[in-house]
Amino acid sequence: MQNNDELKLALLIASLAMLMMAFFVIAFVMYYQKKRFEEEKRINDIEKNYNRLLLDTALNSEETERRRIAQDLHDDIGTMLSLTKLSLNQLSKLVANSGDEKEESIMKKSQSLVEETILHVRRITRDLVPTTLERFGLMEAIEEFIHKLEEDNNLVIAFQSNTEEFPRQGQKLELTLYRIMQELVNNAIKHASCTKIDIVLEIDEEMIGLRVTDNGVGFDPEKIKESNLAGLGLLGIESRLAIVNGTVQYEQPAKGGSSAIARIPVNPASGNKPEPLHPFRRERVNI
Amino acid sequence: MLESYFSYIIRQPVISAPVFLNLLPILLIWRKRAYNEKLLLILFVYLILKLCVDLVMFDLASHRQNNVIYYNVSIPVRYVLTSWMYYYEFDNKSHRRWLLFSWPLFVGFSMWDIIHTNSSIGDVHDQNVVLYSATIESLLMLFWIMLYFYDTIRALKIPNLLTYPFFWICSGLLLFYSSFLFIAPVMHYAARWDQWMDIGTLDYIPYVFESVSLILFSIGIAQYRDNSYAK
Numbered sequence: 405m406q407n408n409d410e411l412k413l414a415l416l417i418a419s420l421a422m423l424m425m426a427f428f429v430i431a432f433v434m435y436y437q438k439k440r441f442e443e444e445k446r447i448n449d450i451e452k453n454y455n456r457l458l459l460d461t462a463l464n465s466e467e468t469e470r471r472r473i474a475q476d477l478h479d480d481i482g483t484m485l486s487l488t489k490l491s492l493n494q495l496s497k498l499v500a501n502s503g504d505e506k507e508e509s510i511m512k513k514s515q516s517l518v519e520e521t522i523l524h525v526r527r528i529t530r531d532l533v534p535t536t537l538e539r540f541g542l543m544e545a546i547e548e549f550i551h552k553l554e555e556d557n558n559l560v561i562a563f564q565s566n567t568e569e570f571p572r573q574g575q576k577l578e579l580t581l582y583r584i585m586q587e588l589v590n591n592a593i594k595h596a597s598c599t600k601i602d603i604v605l606e607i608d609e610e611m612i613g614l615r616v617t618d619n620g621v622g623f624d625p626e627k628i629k630e631s632n633l634a635g636l637g638l639l640g641i642e643s644r645l646a647i648v649n650g651t652v653q654y655e656q657p658a659k660g661g662s663s664a665i666a667r668i669p670v671n672p673a674s675g676n677k678p679e680p681l682h683p684f685r686r687e688r689v690n691i
Numbered sequence: 692m693l694e695s696y697f698s699y700i701i702r703q704p705v706i707s708a709p710v711f712l713n714l715l716p717i718l719l720i721w722r723k724r725a726y727n728e729k730l731l732l733i734l735f736v737y738l739i740l741k742l743c744v745d746l747v748m749f750d751l752a753s754h755r756q757n758n759v760i761y762y763n764v765s766i767p768v769r770y771v772l773t774s775w776m777y778y779y780e781f782d783n784k785s786h787r788r789w790l791l792f793s794w795p796l797f798v799g800f801s802m803w804d805i806i807h808t809n810s811s812i813g814d815v816h817d818q819n820v821v822l823y824s825a826t827i828e829s830l831l832m833l834f835w836i837m838l839y840f841y842d843t844i845r846a847l848k849i850p851n852l853l854t855y856p857f858f859w860i861c862s863g864l865l866l867f868y869s870s871f872l873f874i875a876p877v878m879h880y881a882a883r884w885d886q887w888m889d890i891g892t893l894d895y896i897p898y899v900f901e902s903v904s905l906i907l908f909s910i911g912i913a914q915y916r917d918n919s920y921a922k
């Protein structure tokens with residue numbers, strides 16, 4: 405009988421131990437699963453931040469490189485061309501004195517070529533760096549941009565905004581919006597074969613919206629994304645927007661054409677003076 | 692007749708409780724139409740079979756008759772049905788294959804066990820509880836449960852375990868089989884019709900945890916939402 409009691413006790417203890425283990429296992433699975441998920445999320449966040457930083461740096465250095473090229477063109481080649489023009493002017497006086505018709509016509513031709521080159525260089529530098537954007541802001545820059553386009557193409561480009569005075573935004577934000585507008589309008593001209601482009605810029609307390617609508621052939625962004633057709637343009641728009649927490653949405657209006665809306669949270673310029681573009685401006689990421 | 696039931700319930704409330712608790716998950720599955728999900732359908736079938744066996748055993752027990760034969764036969768059935776649920780939850784092909792492989796082996800073994808422990812099958816009155824099957828069943832099930840938990844932690848596919856029905860079902864099974872593992876071998880000696888060994892409160896532990904597991908099943912089924920139960 406005593407043996408029996410001992411056996412009972414042993415069994416009771418063993419069963420209780422088993423049960424405790426079972427509880428422990430369940431608790432552990434729950435805890436571990438939760439922890440792993442949190443960790444995974446944290447790693448994801450870090451990765452996202454890091455990618456954003458990389459993109460930001462790449463875009464910044466692209467802008468800096470453009471600026472450098474523009475500066476070089478302006479300072480070196482621009483100066484040399486001005487000097488060449490001066491020398492040619494002097495030379496033309498000498499040639500005019502000699503009275504040779506043929507020499508004179510060659511002279512004229514060289515002069516006009518140099519002048520044209522100067523104009524080209526100026527245009528290229530202006531294209532490379534949107535100086536108007538920095539100095540006068542988004543509205544003026546967009547107006548200038550479409551003005552230039554309308555001269556070269558027979559297109560109607562309409563620009564509307566919901567404010568007279570568009571408040572200045574952070575430099576990166578303005579540049580982002582400008583480049584996106586540029587790409588969208590260029591796409592419409594290149595691919596849509598449209599006759600009319602509408603640009604709408606809207607701002608409220610929280611968001612800036614940029615809408616570019618054309619009346620061309622239209623396209624299905626999903627299909628483009630799937631079929632590797634997406635060039636650098638549409639992808640570039642997305643990566644630029646990712647840096648400033650923006651979103652882009654493509655629509656196909658019922659009356660044809662296509663419409664793209666980019667939305668970015670407002671970020672008013674900090675100082676009066678626009679901060680200089682700099683490639684490796686250090687920014688803290690929280691890792 | 693009802694009197695004998697009532698007196699049995701009053702005499703053995705712990706043993707009677709799971710019989711009626713069976714109804715809770717069954718009704719829940721029925722009300723939520725959860726049987727559309729294969730896994731919960733198996734649970735449904737299992738619970739209904741279990742309810743039938745339990746009721747028959749309850750009836751026999753309340754009339755002081757030997758009900759052990761039902762218990763013996765229900766072991767392989769219980770094993771096949773409960774482990775079947777794991778068949779759907781395992782993503783790993785080889786795990787599934789091993790699971791399938793274990794069925795004929797275990798069923799064969801438990802048949803042998805029944806015959807081995809009962810020299811004369813026909814003698815219903817003198818049936819004995821099987822000697823090894825219940826223990827082996829517990830071991831196997833604990834193994835599948837652990838394997839499933841291990842897979843779950845590793846794969847990280849379920850965002851919130853607390854709203855995942857099968858996690859609750861699994862926890863219920865784990866508790867039940869853990870409580871049963873060491874008691875099962877003694878049952879053979881304890882539940883003899885004559886010359887039975889009194890193991891006292893120990894005998895009740897599996898019944899208590901059977902009730903607990905049934906409650907956990909019910910909690911799990913309550914988490915079930917149509918369509919959201921994505922595997």
Ligand SMILES: Nc1ncnc2c1ncn2[C@@H]1O[C@H](COP(=O)(O)OP(=O)(O)O)[C@@H](O)[C@H]1O
Pocket residue numbers: 591592594595596618620621622623628633634635636637638639662
């Ligand atoms: N406004 C538009 N109208 C019609 N098709 C467009 C328009 N914008 C883009 N697409 C289509 O989307 C494709 C991807 O555009 P994008 O990424 O800017 O690359 P890219 O301009 O270098 O071809 C284009 O090749 C064109 O087929």
Ligand SMILES: [Mg+2]
Pocket residue numbers: 587590591635636637638
């Ligand atoms: Mg493009």
